[in-house]
Amino acid sequence: MDGAQAPPVVEAVGIAKRFGPTVALADGNLSVRAGETHALVGRNGAGKSTLVGVLTGLHRADAGEVRFAGKPAPAPGDRAAWRERVACVYQRPSVVRELTVAENLFLGRQPRGRFGLLSPGRLRREAAELLEAWAVPVSPDLAARDLTVEQRQLVEIAGALSLGARFVILDEPTAQLEAKAINRLFDRLRDLQQQGVTFLFISHHLPEIYEICQRVTVFRDARHIVTAPVAELSHDKLVEAMIGEARGLVQVGADRPSVSADAEKVLELSGVGVPGFVESVDLSVRRGEIVGVAGSAASGKRQLAEAIAGLRARSGEVRVTGRVIKAGQVPAALRGGVGYLPGDRNVDGFVPGLSVAENATMTIAGKLGPRGFVLPKVRDGRANTMIADLDVHTAGPHQPVGELSGGNAQKVVMARALASDPEVLVLVQPTAGVDVRSKESLLGAVDEQTRSRRGALLVSDELDDLRVCDRVVVMVGGRVVGEHPRGWNEAELVAEIEGIGESGV
Template identity: 55%
Template sequence: MSAPDVVAPVVQAAGIGKRYGPTVALHEVSLTVRPGESHALVGRNGAGKSTLVSILTGLSATDTGTVSFGGEPAPPLSKQDAWKAHVACVYQHAMVVPQLSVAENLFLNRQARGGFAIGWKQLRRQARELLDSWGVRVDVDTPAGELSVEDRQFVEIARALSYGARFIVLDEPTAQLDSQAIERLFGRMRQMQRNGVTFLFISHHLHEVYEVCQVVTVLRDARHVLTAPVEQVSRSALVDAMTGEQGGLSVRDAASRDALAVDAEEVLTADALSGDGFHDVSLHVRRGEVVGLAGSNASGKHEVAETVYGLRAPSAGTVAVEGKRLPPGDVAAALHAGVGCVPRDRHHQGLVLEHSIMDNATLSVLDRMGRGGFAPPKIRRVRGARALSGYGIVAAGPEQPVAGLSGGNQQKVVLARALESDPRVVVLINPTAGVDVKSKEALLAVVDRVRAEGKAVLLVSDELDDLRLADRVLVLRGGAVVAEHQAGWPDGDLVADIEGVGLHD
């Protein structure tokens, strides 16, 4: 018997079943994660990943099946400290108290004490020792709310390790990181693996699975579909396993469609725009054209798009729709002028989570649905039902609160709201972020449809697949446009300009 066979798995879930009322969340799902590996867990939204993580971290009980750590049965759910000694999850959204310091967050509810007072000197010393031991370079006195997303994640990892856990679940850890921060994250993951830490890595970015993971498990429709070494599974086979279909992600490349007429009307014009994080940016988008903005998260691309839509006021320059200038920093004026927007954060900027699909889908047109802004329920219901069918939203009905939808279906509601006003210009900021491969395909198909209808589209994305829809891609770096690529661009050329590695410098 070889050495790996005698070492107990870090975690083993066998025959896991979980129901929520009539909904089967997991059916006979099994997972085995070996010590020191990065094990990917992938699947479409609604496949059961979140439910499985909640069971593996002691937040939910199983209906059937068992969980063990290191060959020993998992603790009772009532013993949360015992669970923390085995496993922790670092989520893409912050799980720190922003007003407290790094040191206070690391030892929250277990501060070093001298009598009845907190021993602040000892607390800071222990925090520094903990961070130093795992190579996390963060000032322990910094308020956690001031940390970058990257540093916050490593503070959360260090906090988990301080309980004794050596098994960390990373839930979409790269969703808010630029490419350089992602590389640093992966480098630290590899170093921690060498020091005995094991990761369960959840991501919709399949190229990351191949870069940082050794084994991949696929869930589909609440069932286990595949577990295999990453090197033995092609990307197309992985997509097929996730979707149950063959062919992988189908995205229409702008290079494959007819060229835009040279006399097509210019609909959106941004002239010499400057603002927070960017300077002297000019762009124009014609009727039926998709223009992409690419760059790192610090490039200024998001800020440019938000300025076009009125979420930000420029310090200089102008934005015009069909030759008419928009008042700076005025969302209502932009909407009235015919600009629709999918913002970059659907939870905080795009949706009212407690409200229904029909309420969210009609937010941008309430003034058109009845006198004095009063929208009769019957009309809202009809429009909500139209959104369900027109955008392929999977839901119980138009009255369902959007909080209960998967990420992909939530994003479809945001897109439905942006297009409900029949805008002339559509601004899309990371439109497929955090959605599965088939939802991404459906969202991009809608974008291609509205382009074909003659709308001007400004598309900002971190995803090369999204940018394939663009007739032209402008690359921003350091707040300025540094390159322009026509449809059909080679990946290497675009990435080189984004990263500033010199192919066009």
């Protein structure tokens, strides 16, 4: 039977998955035919990663069914059986850097010789045979840390195929590759297709979908929207499926005054680069201005924000109100006038066991009493002001932040960013994982705080966040590729984020 008549290599039907109160996937459906490269696309938060977790056995679905070649998926704990059916090559390396290519290929299943002892010679020989069989031009003796991104991906694919899997998920495989390396990778994928390997290709760079994939599935808002042959889905229809009808919050900041070209520059970036993520960015933010930064997960936008806040090493120059900020030093950024809200409040935003007051005033602890001592009354007084200003629903300044809802916890993180009275706010995903009312409150605070007192750089995947901005710049591949004034067209912005229009498509 050909690929269209045989049972799908993998089929997911009605997959639903929740993480606590968050619905990560409500209606996940996917059917991938044998020998094809099938695209899975959608905006961040659409449910793609959750589906991949279910397809690889890392997440147990709350509802729905996964079948491989028409048969039910293995039991959740049977990792060996899962590896025989599916493999995933992630954007982040899964090889062990300190080991050789051969040792990585046979990690946990090293060939043995006489008396059951490990056999380095047999390990090297079988690794060389495996690499040759799948046409991976890499020495088995090479240390994994010395692999290029392209080589690492091919080694991981070869390792997956050696376990028996003929269905491989590629998660943003081209995000860190140059054009020539992308072409070579695509040539290898086509060769592997001819040998019976099936791929699920996840990418934010839509032109690649039209180049390498035969069919595409679109997810939006945790649901399956459409599956269609790539040749039958125009670029406009694909973007429309990804974003749906234009919809948003109450238009926060719709009446923002225009910012004068003569207004003071509170933030200036000159040739700012972050190794491996950002090439060179020149950008400025004026007092009274909110500048949005949009881009895919691999665009470098988050790493740029982290570099401004002193969390990453960088090249180039960052100035706040004309003063140079030392690179890679959080205290220097804080003293220099940068207020920072991180992208994941649960990981980087707050300490759950500490109180609202302790979390909100963490960056100004040295100003809450004489000689660096913290006076509880002073601290709680500052916290009460923040609670009132940001409408934090809490039992009081002494309540642990871990007991608050997501929206109120995020308001505490915002309060901390504002506590030092910064010249510029650097905000990453400021409304992630909060309800509509909290979104409006948080964006309202950004609007109010930047009308005259300071500026803001707002980095977000959420179109509703970007609507409050006076202008939005788009990053692709570590560089700024476009700028849009307030009132931008949603389809045009998303198309630029996803790379449509590049390479002639």
